[in-house]
Amino acid sequence: MAVFRPSARSAALVAASIAGSLVLAPLVAVPASATVATPTVATADPTATTGDEPRGVVAPDAPLALDGVARVGGSVSVATGAWLPDDVALTVAWFADGERLDGATSPTLDLGPALAGAVLHAEVTGTLADEGSVPVTVASETVVVEPGEIVGGAPTVTGAAVVGTTLHADAAWSPGTVSYTWTRDGAPIEGATSAEYTVTAADLGARLAVTVTAQVDGYATRVESSAATAPVTGVLSGAVPVVAGTATVGSTLTAQPGSWSATAALGYQWTRGGVAITGATARTYVPVPGDLGTQIAVVVTGSAAHHPDLVRTSAAVKIMPGTFSAPAPKISGTAQVGKKLTASAGTWSPTATLAYQWKVDGTTITGATSSSYTLPASLHGKKVSVTVTGSATGYATTSVTSAAVTVAAGAFSAPTPKVSGTVQVGKKLTVSAGTWSPKASLSYQWRANGSAIKGATSSSYTVPAAAHGKKITVTVTGRATGYATKSVTSAATRAVTAGALSAPTPKVSGTARVGQKLKASAGTWSPKASLSYQWRANGSAIRGATSSTYTLRSSDHARRITVTVTGRATGYATKSVTSRATAAVVKPFSRTAAPRISGTVQVGKTLTASPGTWSPKPSFSYQWKVNGRAVSGATSSTYKVRSADKGKRITVTVTGKRSTYVTASRTSAATAAVKAAPRPSRTTPVNEWDCPSWAPIKGNRSSSGDWIYHVPGGRWYDRTKPEECFSSRAAAQAAGYRPSKNG
Numbered sequence: 001m002a003v004f005r006p007s008a009r010s011a012a013l014v015a016a017s018i019a020g021s022l023v024l025a026p027l028v029a030v031p032a033s034a035t036v037a038t039p040t041v042a043t044a045d046p047t048a049t050t051g052d053e054p055r056g057v058v059a060p061d062a063p064l065a066l067d068g069v070a071r072v073g074g075s076v077s078v079a080t081g082a083w084l085p086d087d088v089a090l091t092v093a094w095f096a097d098g099e100r101l102d103g104a105t106s107p108t109l110d111l112g113p114a115l116a117g118a119v120l121h122a123e124v125t126g127t128l129a130d131e132g133s134v135p136v137t138v139a140s141e142t143v144v145v146e147p148g149e150i151v152g153g154a155p156t157v158t159g160a161a162v163v164g165t166t167l168h169a170d171a172a173w174s175p176g177t178v179s180y181t182w183t184r185d186g187a188p189i190e191g192a193t194s195a196e197y198t199v200t201a202a203d204l205g206a207r208l209a210v211t212v213t214a215q216v217d218g219y220a221t222r223v224e225s226s227a228a229t230a231p232v233t234g235v236l237s238g239a240v241p242v243v244a245g246t247a248t249v250g251s252t253l254t255a256q257p258g259s260w261s262a263t264a265a266l267g268y269q270w271t272r273g274g275v276a277i278t279g280a281t282a283r284t285y286v287p288v289p290g291d292l293g294t295q296i297a298v299v300v301t302g303s304a305a306h307h308p309d310l311v312r313t314s315a316a317v318k319i320m321p322g323t324f325s326a327p328a329p330k331i332s333g334t335a336q337v338g339k340k341l342t343a344s345a346g347t348w349s350p351t352a353t354l355a356y357q358w359k360v361d362g363t364t365i366t367g368a369t370s371s372s373y374t375l376p377a378s379l380h381g382k383k384v385s386v387t388v389t390g391s392a393t394g395y396a397t398t399s400v401t402s403a404a405v406t407v408a409a410g411a412f413s414a415p416t417p418k419v420s421g422t423v424q425v426g427k428k429l430t431v432s433a434g435t436w437s438p439k440a441s442l443s444y445q446w447r448a449n450g451s452a453i454k455g456a457t458s459s460s461y462t463v464p465a466a467a468h469g470k471k472i473t474v475t476v477t478g479r480a481t482g483y484a485t486k487s488v489t490s491a492a493t494r495a496v497t498a499g500a501l502s503a504p505t506p507k508v509s510g511t512a513r514v515g516q517k518l519k520a521s522a523g524t525w526s527p528k529a530s531l532s533y534q535w536r537a538n539g540s541a542i543r544g545a546t547s548s549t550y551t552l553r554s555s556d557h558a559r560r561i562t563v564t565v566t567g568r569a570t571g572y573a574t575k576s577v578t579s580r581a582t583a584a585v586v587k588p589f590s591r592t593a594a595p596r597i598s599g600t601v602q603v604g605k606t607l608t609a610s611p612g613t614w615s616p617k618p619s620f621s622y623q624w625k626v627n628g629r630a631v632s633g634a635t636s637s638t639y640k641v642r643s644a645d646k647g648k649r650i651t652v653t654v655t656g657k658r659s660t661y662v663t664a665s666r667t668s669a670a671t672a673a674v675k676a677a678p679r680p681s682r683t684t685p686v687n688e689w690d691c692p693s694w695a696p697i698k699g700n701r702s703s704s705g706d707w708i709y710h711v712p713g714g715r716w717y718d719r720t721k722p723e724e725c726f727s728s729r730a731a732a733q734a735a736g737y738r739p740s741k742n743g
Contacts, residue, residue: 054132058084064124064140068108072115072148072218077108078122078140088126095121113218115145148219150176154226155212161229162199169195169210169226176216183209183225203232205306236261236310241300247317249291249394255283255298255314264302264310271297271313289394291319321396324350329388329402333372337379337410337482338438342372343386343402352390352398359385359401377438379407380482412438412483417476417490421460425467425499425571426527430460431474431490440478440486447473447489465571467496501572502526506565506579513662514587517551520563520579529567529575536562536578556585558660588662591615595654595668603677607639609652609668618656618664625651625667645674681731682724691725698722699737707737715742 060081068076080090094104096118101109109120122140127133152173159167169180182192185206189197199208207228214222239258245251255268270280272294277285287296295316302310327346333339345354358368360382365373375384383404391397415434421427433442446456448470453461463472471492479485504523510516522531535545537559542550552561560581568574593612599605611620624634627648631639639650649670657663683695691698698710698720709732710717726732729739 054130054134055085055128057088057126057128057133057136059126059136059138062138064122064138066120066122066140066143070111070120070143071146072111072113074148075108075110076120076143078124080107080124081138083126085128088128091125091127093123093125095123111145113148113216116147116218118145119143120145150174150214150216150219150222155210155224157208157210157226157229161203161208161232163201163204163232163234164199166196166198167208167210167229169197169212171212171214173212173214173222176214176219176222179213181211181213183211199232201234204234205231207231231306234304234307236264236302236304236307238264238300238302238310238312240312241298241314243296243298243314243317247287247296248320249287249289249322251287253285253287253296253298253317255300257300260302261304263304263307265304267301267303269299269301271299287319289392292321292394294319322394324348324352324390324392324395324398326352326388326390326398326400328400329386331384331386331402331405335375335384335405336408337375337377339410340372340374341384341386341405343388345371345388348390350392350395352392352395355389355391357387357389359387375407377410377480377482380409382407409482410438412436412440412478412480412486414440414476414478414486414488416488417474419472419474419490419493423463423472423493423495424497425463425465427499428460428462429472429474429493431476433459433476433478436478438480438483440480440483443477443479445475445477447475463496463499465499465569468498468571469495471495499572501529501567501569501575503529503565503567503575503577505577506563508561508563508579508582512552512561512582512585514552514554514557514585517549518561518563518582520548520550520565522548522565525567527569527572529569529572532566534564534566536564552585554587557587558584560584584660586660586662589614589616589618589656589658589664592656592664592666594666595652597650597652597668597671601641601650601671601673602675603641603643603646605641607641607650607652607671609637609639609654611654611656612666614656616658616661618658618661621655621657623653623655625653641674643677646676647673649673679727681727682735685722685725688721691722695725695727697726697729697732699724699726699732699735708740709733709737710740714740716740
C-alpha cells in the first residue's frame with residue numbers, strides 16, 4: 001500500500017506544541033471561590049472526507065491546559081496539543097474577563113499589573129488552506145491572576161552599634177517604592193526615616209532595628225523588619241601607660257596610667273615578651289631572674305557600663321642582669337704532646353652553669369670545649385690556657401682564664417711496612433704502612449735490589465720489564481708536627497718473574513660476502529704490543545692473508561672466516577688470540593627474474609604471481625602491494641582483489657632465499673587500475689524512506705496485495721516507503737511490480 005510521510009512544516013508545529021507543554025512549570029493553584037467556567041467555542045466536524053470534499057480539522061479535547069505562574073510578574077502558557085492533519089495552521093488569542101487582549105497571540109502571555117484579579121483563558125484556532133475547510137477553535141481552562149510579590153531578601157543593618165557611628169539599612173527589593181522607620185528597643189525613633197541612622201547617646205544600652213515598607217500597583221504591600229543590633233555601646237578614652245623604675249632583676253617597676261575617662265575603673269596586667277605573667281596584676285612588679293633579657297610591659301584596661309573595655313599597653317623595657325664573682329681556673333696534668341690536661345674551675349658565687357674553651361697563645365682552639373683537652377703535636381712549644389665561662393639566670397655572663405703552660409715535644413712509633421701483590425712484570429704491588437701513633441703524614445720510596453727507583457713514590461707500584469729478576473723493597477717515611485721524622489723499610493720480595501700480555505678476543509667487521517672486505521679489530525693490549533695477523537678459512541690459514549684487512553675470494557664461498565692476532569713485547573711471552581668465526585661466506589644468485597602477474601584485475605577476482613627462473617633455485621616468498629603499499633597478510637602466490645583496491649594498481653614482490661647466497665627481491669610491473677565489481681539490478685533500501693542513488697526505483701507492496709513501483713519525480717515517490725529498490729524499470733517489472741498510475 002502507499003504510505004505518506006508528514007510535511008516538514010506540520011511536523012515541526014506538532015513537535016513544538018508538544019515540547020512547549022513539557023518544559024513549562026505547573027500553574028500556581030487558584031482558590032476554588034475564584035474559578036470561572038471554561039468558555040464554550042464551536043468546532044467544525046473533524047471527519048475526514050474523500051473525493052473532492054475539503055478536509056476537516058481534527059482538534060484536541062477541550063479545555064487545553066495552561067502552565068506557568070498566574071501572578072503579576074509571572075507568565076502563563078497554553079499547550080496547543082496535537083492537531084490533524086499535519087499541515088493545519090494554529091493561531092492563539094488570549095482573553096481577560098471575557099475580553100480579547102490586543103496583540104496577545106503568542107502561546108505564552110506575560111502578566112502585567114493591569115491583569116491583577118482578572119480571569120484569563122486562551123483560544124487556539126486550527127485552519128487548513130483547503131478551499132471550503134472550516135476552522136476549529138478550542139478554549140483552554142481558566143485561571144485568576146493573583147497580585148504580584150515584591151521580592152528580595154530580609155532587610156539588614158550594617159555598621160557598628162556604637163555612639164557616633166552611622167548605621168545603614170540594606171533592602172534590595174523589586175519592584176516598588178521603599179520607605180524606612182528606625183526603632184529603639186521596638187519603639188519608633190522620631191524623625192529616623194531615611195536609609196541611614198547615626199547612633200546617639202540616647203541609644204546607649206538599647207537595641208536598634210529598621211522596618212522597611214514597599215508598595216506598588218498590582219503587588220501586595222510588603223512590610224518587614226531587620227534583626228536587632230547588639231546593645232549600643234559608648235567609647236572610653238585613656239592614655240598610654242608608662243613603666244617607671246630601674247629595669248633590673250630585683251628592682252620594683254611601677255605602672256603610671258596617665259589620664260582616663262572619669263567613669264573608667266582601671267585594671268593592670270604585666271607581660272613578658274607580650275605574654276601575661278601569672279599573678280602580676282598590681283600596679284607594681286619586681287622582675288625575677290627568669291625575666292633577664294626579656295621585654296617587660298604593663299597592660300592597663302579601663303571598664304565602664306555600656307562601654308567596651310579600652311586596653312592600652314605601655315612601651316616595653318628590657319630587664320638587665322646582675323653580676324657574680326669567680327676564681328681563676330687551674331690546669332692539672334703533663335703539658336706534653338699527646339697528653340691530657342684538665343681544668344679545675346673553682347667555686348662560683350652564686351652557682352653558675354660553666355663552659356670551657358682551651359686556647360693556644362691566646363687564640364681559641366676550635367672544638368676544644370670540654371673540661372679536659374689532649375694536646376696535639378701542632379701545639380709543640382706553644383703556650384696553652386683555658387677560659388671558663390659561667391652563666392646564671394639574672395646575671396651577666398662572666399669569663400675567667402687560667403695561667404698558661406708550655407707544651408713539650410712528643411714522639412711516635414711505627415710498624416714495619418708490608419708489601420702485597422704478585423711479584424711479576426706488569427703486576428701491581430701495594431704497601432700497607434700499618435698504624436702509626438700518633439697519625440703521621442706518610443711518603444713512599446720503592447727500591448729494586450736496594451736502589452731507589454726514580455718516580456716510584458706512591459703507595460703502589462706496577463713492576464716494569466726492567467725489574468725482571470730483581471728483589472723489591474719499599475721505605476715508608478712518617479712526618480708529623482712536633483714529632484721526629486721516622487723511616488722504616490719492608491722485607492725484600494722474591495725475585496720478579498716474567499709477565500704475561502693481556503689481550504681481548506679480536507673482532508671481525510664487514511659483510512661475509514664474496515668480493516667484500518673484512519677488517520680485524522685487535523682491541524687494546526696491555527701492555528702495548530707489536531701485532532701481526534693471519535686470516536683463516538674453516539680454520540686453515542689463507543696464504544698471504546696477513547694484514548689487518550682481507551678481501552673475500554670465490555674460493556671462500558660457504559666457508560667461515562677467522563683471524564688470529566699475535567702480540568709480542570719485551571719481557572712478555574708471545575700471545576695469540578683468535579676471533580669468532582663469521583657466518584658462512586655468501587655470494588649473489590647467478591640469475592634472477594622479475595615476477596609476472598596473471599588474472600583479471602577486477603574486484604573479487606584472484607591474481608597469480610609467477611616468479612620466473614632463478615639460478616640456483618631458491619625458496620620463494622611473496623608480498624602483494626597496492627599502489628606500492630604492502631597488503632597485510634597478502635603473502636601467498638595468489639591474491640584476491642578487494643573492494644578497497646578499486647582504481648588502484650597492484651604489484652607483487654618475490655624474495656628468493658638459499659643457504660650461502662645473498663637474499664634477493666624482485667618486483668613485478670604494476671597491473672592496470674583495478675576495475676569495480678558489477679552492481680546488481682535489485683537491492684534493499686538504505687533506510688525506511690530512501691533507495692541508493694544507483695537503484696532509485698521504489699518497489700512497494702500495498703495491503704491490498706498490489707505490487708507497484710514508483711520512479712523519481714512521480715507524484716507519490718517522496719511519500720512511498722520502499723520494500724525493494726531497482727536500477728531500472730525492466731528490473732522492477734521482472735520482479736513482479738507494475739508501474740504507478742501517477743508516475
